[in-house]
Amino acid sequence: MEMIHSEKLVYEYDKRDEEGNVIGTNRAIDGVDIDVAPGSFVAVLGHNGSGKSTLAKHMNAILVPTGGTIWVDGKDTKDPAELWNVRQTAGMVFQNPDNQIIGTVVEEDVGFGPENLGVPTDEIWKRVEDSLRSVGMLEYRKASPNKLSGGQKQRVAIAGVIAMEPKCIVLDEPTAMLDPNGRREVIQAVEKLREEKNVTVILITHYMEEVIDADQVFVMDDGHIVMHGTPREIFSRVDELKVYRMDVPQVTMLAEELRKRGLDLPRGILRREELVEALCRLR
Amino acid sequence: MIRDITIGQYYPAESPIHRLDPRVKIVCTLLFLISLFIQNSLLGYVIATLFLGCVIHFSKVPVKYIAKGLKPIVILLLFTVVMNLLLTRGGETLVHFGIITITENGLRTSVFMAIRLIYLVAGSSIMTFTTTPNGLTDGLEKLLHPLNRLNVPVHEVAMIMSIALRFIPILLEETDKIMKAQMARGADFESGNIIQRAKAMIPILVPLFISAFRRANDLAMAMEARCYHGGEGRTKMKPLRYKGRDKMAYIFTLIYIVVIFMVGRFVPFKLWVF
Numbered sequence A: 001m002e003m004i005h006s007e008k009l010v011y012e013y014d015k016r017d018e019e020g021n022v023i024g025t026n027r028a029i030d031g032v033d034i035d036v037a038p039g040s041f042v043a044v045l046g047h048n049g050s051g052k053s054t055l056a057k058h059m060n061a062i063l064v065p066t067g068g069t070i071w072v073d074g075k076d077t078k079d080p081a082e083l084w085n086v087r088q089t090a091g092m093v094f095q096n097p098d099n100q101i102i103g104t105v106v107e108e109d110v111g112f113g114p115e116n117l118g119v120p121t122d123e124i125w126k127r128v129e130d131s132l133r134s135v136g137m138l139e140y141r142k143a144s145p146n147k148l149s150g151g152q153k154q155r156v157a158i159a160g161v162i163a164m165e166p167k168c169i170v171l172d173e174p175t176a177m178l179d180p181n182g183r184r185e186v187i188q189a190v191e192k193l194r195e196e197k198n199v200t201v202i203l204i205t206h207y208m209e210e211v212i213d214a215d216q217v218f219v220m221d222d223g224h225i226v227m228h229g230t231p232r233e234i235f236s237r238v239d240e241l242k243v244y245r246m247d248v249p250q251v252t253m254l255a256e257e258l259r260k261r262g263l264d265l266p267r268g269i270l271r272r273e274e275l276v277e278a279l280c281r282l283r
Numbered sequence B: 001m002i003r004d005i006t007i008g009q010y011y012p013a014e015s016p017i018h019r020l021d022p023r024v025k026i027v028c029t030l031l032f033l034i035s036l037f038i039q040n041s042l043l044g045y046v047i048a049t050l051f052l053g054c055v056i057h058f059s060k061v062p063v064k065y066i067a068k069g070l071k072p073i074v075i076l077l078l079f080t081v082v083m084n085l086l087l088t089r090g091g092e093t094l095v096h097f098g099i100i101t102i103t104e105n106g107l108r109t110s111v112f113m114a115i116r117l118i119y120l121v122a123g124s125s126i127m128t129f130t131t132t133p134n135g136l137t138d139g140l141e142k143l144l145h146p147l148n149r150l151n152v153p154v155h156e157v158a159m160i161m162s163i164a165l166r167f168i169p170i171l172l173e174e175t176d177k178i179m180k181a182q183m184a185r186g187a188d189f190e191s192g193n194i195i196q197r198a199k200a201m202i203p204i205l206v207p208l209f210i211s212a213f214r215r216a217n218d219l220a221m222a223m224e225a226r227c228y229h230g231g232e233g234r235t236k237m238k239p240l241r242y243k244g245r246d247k248m249a250y251i252f253t254l255i256y257i258v259v260i261f262m263v264g265r266f267v268p269f270k271l272w273v274f
């Protein structure tokens, strides 16, 4: 069974005037079909306002589709009886690290999710320790979140989701507000989780470098999924990406420019080593 | 400057006071606050000082840190002292100069009032310094649990309080940032009369409120995403159970209260050594 499966998903935000009366609708997602296999790593790219966050919120039943259906681990998110199941199955990490930490001590924040699930006390402690260790934040368990760096806060937020033992975790631009160091920390933590716990990861991001290890990439534009494939496939379509106002990784860009100047390089080079190797082979 | 406000913040440390059950700390803090008002003698204040000193010592919170928390009440403190000093009549006149008359009673009341206020803030900040906001709200929730039967939403109120406490430092930092941003645009918060200054605050308050609402919205979403659905069916990571040391603390505070009460009752008011 697919971890996440949607059919003709549509979501419309109400447009309101000054007094709050509904004056129309704004279609943020328009007929999205998406399939995510269990245990895979899926990246979603797209320009600002393309509907990525709206899509992410559907995977956690924060938003319920106005049209079509989305199933999370086989559960229809429209079904109120499955609401808490869906939210436990698909954990969510948001962009702003300050606005998603509820506890005033790191370990209490990580325990918040399991507390809500009604997990017994001993088990909560075990889960908190385990998830803090897996994101490398165990030594900060007694610290105040306000004293942590952005990257550390995001790792705590990830631990908070992991402690609920989800099958799938959705990260909505978790690195957007971080410096390069914080970004690396967070991405490494996510990679480690994938290896250790085999959770499905759905990463929404603006940074192309974070996408190259993904199994699948979806590119969104104006509420539609406009491109879909492996990173190599996606990034070999440089011109098409430009139409959707997307960048490609620097190395890919360089290889593409060189190719245009007549060098015989393959398409879709993603890593520096690949480029070096391909260049060496030319001689 | 605005980050100096320390009231309501947790001070992480390993101390016997930190380890006490939050309920003990809430109840004992209340008792201590009451104790400040049921007596009015030098001896009483000496005992209260000893008690507070003991607690501060065991809590391992630096005195400097507590003193910093007193800063915001300095104006209130000065105001009370001056008012009491000038307006209380009775007893010997110590100073008489034009319209200013300071009497013995005035001096005594103002000194005691100042001590009371300081102890009030110090006493309650010891509670918040040594208890995590989660602990505090858990304690309150449990103490007030009987009110549930009167349809008071105890859990919700407790949750609101704990979140408010968590966001105080964040919002203060934000205020600081907005102030600096407005100052960089030429805003002037220091000069002018009170009305002008109040008007100058508007460009700070509007963005602050907008951002606070946005944060509230985000946080509510993050809480829902983590399956928060009120107090029902919720377990606790740190459930409250009284231990031996909690009983000891209750007994200690009770003895203190009884002693203070006795002092207030039977030791003559006039133990005022000059």
Ligand SMILES: Nc1ncnc2c1ncn2[C@@H]1O[C@H](COP(=O)(O)OP(=O)(O)OP(=O)(O)O)[C@@H](O)[C@H]1O
Pocket: A013, A014, A026, A027, A028, A046, A047, A048, A049, A050, A051, A052, A053, A054, A055
């Ligand atoms: N709460 C809301 N009310 C009304 N319209 C909204 C709301 N949230 C988003 N929208 C609209 O829906 C569309 C998609 O927004 P969404 O936040 O999903 O985009 P996004 O791809 O996540 O963008 P970004 O990269 O900026 O995060 C946008 O046109 C936006 O204006």
Ligand SMILES: [Mg+2]
Pocket: A052, A053, A054, A172, A173
């Ligand atoms: Mg977004």
